[in-house]
Each structure stands twice: as C-alpha cells, then as structure tokens.
Amino acid sequence: MSKRKISIEDIARQAGVSHSTVSRALRDSPLISAKVREEIKKLAQEMNYVPNAIAQSLQNQRTYTVGVVVTSIADPFFGELVEGIEQVAKQAGLNLLLSASHGDFEQEIAAIENFHYRRVDGILIADSRISKHYTQQLTPFTVPTVLINIDTEDKGEIFHSVAIDDRLGGSLAVEHLIKLGHRSIGYLGVGDGSKAEQQRLEGYQMALTQAGLPQNPDWVAIFHRDKETINDIDIGKKMLSQLVASGVTGIFCYNDMVAVGALLACKELGISVPQDLSLVGFDNIALASYITPPLTTVSQRMSEMGEVAMTMLLELFQGKPVENQLLSPFLVKRASSTTVSKRKHSRISV
Amino acid sequence: MSKRKISIEDIARQAGVSHSTVSRALRDSPLISAKVREEIKKLAQEMNYVPNAIAQSLQNQRTYTVGVVVTSIADPFFGELVEGIEQVAKQAGLNLLLSASHGDFEQEIAAIENFHYRRVDGILIADSRISKHYTQQLTPFTVPTVLINIDTEDKGEIFHSVAIDDRLGGSLAVEHLIKLGHRSIGYLGVGDGSKAEQQRLEGYQMALTQAGLPQNPDWVAIFHRDKETINDIDIGKKMLSQLVASGVTGIFCYNDMVAVGALLACKELGISVPQDLSLVGFDNIALASYITPPLTTVSQRMSEMGEVAMTMLLELFQGKPVENQLLSPFLVKRASSTTVSKRKHSRISV
C-alpha cells in the first residue's frame, strides 16, 4: 500500500538495468532482446507497475482525451448523444472529459477554456444555446473542434459540424399529417432563438406550400422564453388551447416535451388524441413511446449523431479532410396521429 | 495560429526575465513586485498564454480529475447521477472523466485501470452489476474510491460508499398501499442478483409483517434474467397477468420501468389503473410523472446521491474521516394508486 506509484526507474533499479531499457522493453521495442524484454515485463507485472499517462502526455504532446460539453447530462437527449460519442471514443482508445454548460454562455466558455488548459486532443460541443460571440472567443485556439447541432453558417471555415436536418424533419412531420388528410395544420413552437426552431418552422411552412395547403398565422403559436424559467412541457400545456381554438386538426410540435405538454392539456380539456386532434413531436425521446397514446414523432438518432461527430474528430486527428454532416431524421409513426376523417365523429367544442 | 502553445519560457524570454519569475507572477506569489507581476500578467494575456495542466500535474502529483464509471450514460438514472456529481465537482474545480461499462465486468475493470493509468485523484463507481471478484482486483490501488449504490457489506473497510436504503424504500411503497386499504399486495420483481432487488423485497415483506398482513408466495413474481436480453418494460408486461390472477389489488414493482410495463399490460388486458389495480414503482424517473396515469413511486434522488458521493470524495481528499451514507428514499404519491374500496365497483375478470 505504498503511497506513490512505482515508476520505470523503480523497476529498472530492481532489474539492474537503466530506465530507458525498461521503457523500451515495455513498448516492445525491437531493440531489446526477447529475453530481457520478457523478464522486465514480468517484473513490471509483479511490482504492479501502472504507466503514468501524465508523463507520457507531456512527452507525446497528446492526451488521448477529448472534451465534451453539453447543456445538461441529465437530459436524455444529451445522454444518448454522449453514449454514442463514448462508444467510438472508447474503441479508439480515447477518454472523455465531460462538462455541462446548463445553457449558460459563461459556463460554456469556461468549459472550453478548461479543455484547452488540460490539452485535450479535440473538443465536441453540443449546446444549442451557443451565442454568436462564440466564434471570436475560440478563433485563437487550434484544437480540432466539432460542433453538434449548432448553426455553423458563418463559421463554416473554422469549425466542423454535424447537425440534424431540422427543415427536413419539420417537413416529414407535416407531410405525414397531410397524408392523413389534415388540411388545417398548426405549429406549436418554442422561441428560443435556435436554428433548430427556425428550421423546423420552415419545414412546416415548406410542406404546406408544396402541398398547396393554406397557411394561417393563427395556426402558428410560438412561446418566446427569455430564460429557462419555464419548461417545455408547461409551454405545450399553456399554448395548446389557443391553437385548438383556431380550428386545427393536427399539430406539429417543436419537440416531444412540448408535445407531451400539449397531450396533457388535451386530457384536461377532454380532447381525445388522436380522434379529435393529431399530435406530432420531434426528438423521439424514450418518453415518447411510453406515453398514452404513444407519440408520433421525428427521430433525431442522437446516439448516431454522437458517433458521427466523434468519428469526424478521429478523422481530423489523422489529418483527413472532413465534410460537415447533415443527418436526416425520419418519422416514427405511433398512435398520436391518425386520419382526419375519424375526427368528425367526435367533434368537441373548446 | 501557431501549432504549439506558448509556454512560460516563451513569455519569460519576451519579458527578459527567467521562467520561474513568470511562474511566480502568474501564481500571485508575494515574492514578486506588484509592478513586474502585472506586467507579466498582461504579457501573458497578450500572448494568449494557456497554462499546461499536464505539466502542472506531473509536478503536483494531482490531476484534479475524478473518474466516473456508470453502466450507461444514456440511462436517465445515471444521467441524473452524473449531473449531481458534475455539479459539485465543477464547484470544487475538478473535472470528470466518464466511462460506461454497459454492465460488463471486463469493461468496468478496464475503465478503472484506465483511471489509475491516467492518475485520477479519485474514482466514483456506479455500476450495480459489479461482481464480488471486484474487491480483489482493486485492493492494490490506493486511489480514493466511492461506490454508489453497490453492496459493500464485505468491503466496508476498503471502500467508501453511498447507497439508497432500498429496504426502507420497499417498506414505504407497501405501507402506502396498506394505508389505502389493500390487503393482498403483490411484488413484481426482477431477479438480477443485485442487493437492491433483495432489499426491496425485504422491505416489502417487512411492511406486510409489521402490519400483520398475510403473505402469499403467489403474490411474489420475480423474473430472473440471465443477460440483458430482455428489458424491464417487457418483464413488467410479461409478469403482470399471473400476479393479477393471484388476486392482488395492489402491486409494488421493483422499478418504474417494470411498473410501466405492468401498466401497459393492464391497458391491453382492460384492467383500469388505479380503479382495478394500484401500482407503485421505484426510482421516480421522469417518465413516471408523464405516463397515464402518473405513477406513484419511490424516489431515489439520484442527483442528490451524486452530490453526496462527490462530496464524500472531496472530504477524502482532505483526509477527513467519512462515514458511509445510506440515503433515505421517499414516496411520491401520484394517480396510479388509490384506495382499494373503489375497486369493488369495477371488478373485472382476468
């Protein structure tokens, strides 16, 4: 139970050789005779030698560590993302340094600076609340960085990125409702200023336009939140009634949590889903499949996004050229959406 | 955009002083004149100097890093746990190295050895599938380690731990059902060989005994799973009918996922919850409050557990004596449980 771990010099002394011989033996250098090598390896084993990654890093100029910053680890969205990241990182022998920003710009910058301080080999950033100011702050640094689900339009040259095609996702959701016969389709959104929010709305509008369906400002309800004082479920709850009052038969929600809120509001108001109203969410969080009725939604495949992002980082390490990725979401049909015709039998007033 | 970061020697050269003067100035040593200190700090700022944590660690023999191994990061249970850990770690200026074991013993050991290799200051382990063999493997190491929610009976002297009082939790759940008038109370469990499972069952039995209520082997249904081939929801689904057939009016489920599975089975079988059957879960995962009906459950406060574990580690760093913690869970009453009297009005056959 000695306090300080033993070093290659300790085992060198024990073996009666120099520390560099030990170093070489342990790294299978061809310069070492097989006999001596095995002897030293055996000795190292006996002495419970554990190489010191810190010392190696100082020498190699590589830490085999990547920093990951997410908004919140407790958020299942980011949990799955990190799972995907971790999986390919582990396979590549890399470690993850994890940090949460809680959507706070100061904490985000602090996390990134901390990663530089610790000399990570690369950085992955998945924080949708990132500010524009950002680019300025990070330009001086030279660590390979991949942005996940972050608007990168004006920083394409500097940062690499992988993101979900939110516009396509919005279209998929709305096209689904259109196919089911809906003609008055609403959008229930959260105005958080994110690119995702803007693009999902665009997808909604695009699908309606392409189908030659009417659009109505009353069918679009967006709750603008300044801070995080209100959660998405409450937003969905709060905004639902006014949308229903506008006469929509189907609603595309900004994300699953909003949709769940809307669903809860429906229950309180006596509105049957999907008979009276079809709901489509976005994200495909685990909750979506267990709630009643199970939620039709657009899946983001967060773990795949994590895998792609980490793989991209690995390619950057190898000096390969990488292209920004735009992942395609896909629709997951469940019971919260159905044909509009059924609705007529159970029309309710709001 | 220089490739290698600048060091204190670079700025020393620029300032015409020695590197140790720079080192002292940056660390606010009282040995340095205020004028020189400010000058150097300003210069460092201009040169975009970022201290090298690796070099510092080699010198300090401290990495200000703790390793965390969980079963799965995507699991909301562990997500919340890590959130709690991260929160107090950040406050203490410590970083988190995260690793997932996926319930695999090999991966778990590999993760821990990797943490030793990287010279973390401490380790937190939250993997319920840990084997007994474990103790042997880790004894030679000397890194402060705290086990989270792991049976530590035979290793109390070596490891520190924080865990939930599962026995109490089981009692709380069953006492709740008893208060509601239930007299035939079942237990729906998963036989994963964990201490948690055993203790929750004990709590169940204890509560019944204390209330002088009868016990019936048919009321206890435990699904033994060898591997992870089947998830908890499916287990709940599969096992429910036989329990209901035994005549119970209330069921305490091993965890929320099992309870959710039971709930889904009830829907398929036309059993109304809570009118026909009361269900109580364990864990209080987010899903529990959103499902219909919202699930009465025992809350584990995972984030608090993370905070406590990390705090314990901090105290170990300071050489303080620490006591193993047994956290008390508490009941969260929701709509999945109600008085047994109601049931009579809507009896159904199974």
Place this chain on the structure above:
DNA sequence: CTGTTAGCGCGTTCAC
C-alpha cells in the same frame, strides 16, 4: 525580490 537548478515520469536521440 529574482535567477539557477533540480526534479515530476517518460520517450528518444546519440553514443558505445
């Protein structure tokens, strides 16, 4: 107050 020196543990020339 400041400069010089010596490690922290390891990998890597450069000699022998």
Place this chain on the structure above:
DNA sequence: GTGAACGCGCTAACAG
C-alpha cells in the same frame, strides 16, 4: 543491444 543525456512544461528548493 544497452546506457547516458536531454527535453516535454512547470513548481519548488536553494542561492544570491
């Protein structure tokens, strides 16, 4: 094949 010597970037001991 092997050992001696240097450096990775930084802190701390010892001089002045």
